[in-house]
Amino acid sequence: MGILNYGQRRPSLKHPEYLDYVRALPCCGCGVHGQQQAHHPIGQRFSQARVSDCLAIPLCDPCHDKLHENWPAWEEKHGSQWMHAADTWEQAVRDGVWNLDKKICGYLSNG
Ligand SMILES: [Zn+2]
Ligand SMILES: [Zn+2]
Secondary structure, three states: OHHHHOHHHOOOOOOHHHHHHHHOOOOOOOOOOOOEEEEOOOEOOEOHHHOOHHHOEEEEHHHHHHHHHOHHHHHHHHOOHHHHHHHHHHHHHHOOOOOOOOOOOHHHOOO
């Protein structure tokens, strides 16, 4: 999973268009449509402030609250946030959200 390994490059972390896209996807926890927030993975040694918008995942309010209350329990039930982030990102690529030629996502950039 290459996209998770390039955090040291400190690319731009803000991608508001991607967050809009993520919010329109069904919830990662329960599959509900139309009421998601874009959640940035939390836990372990990762500080939320440094997690790129590229890794945001869709969560409805109740699922989002549960995850923030106790993320290890949430992951046990629903799977890793990073797995969901990768799935969400791959879906976005399939939907053409990322323009790979322009490398708008810093995680794809070499510079
Ligand atoms: Zn949900
Ligand atoms: Zn969150």
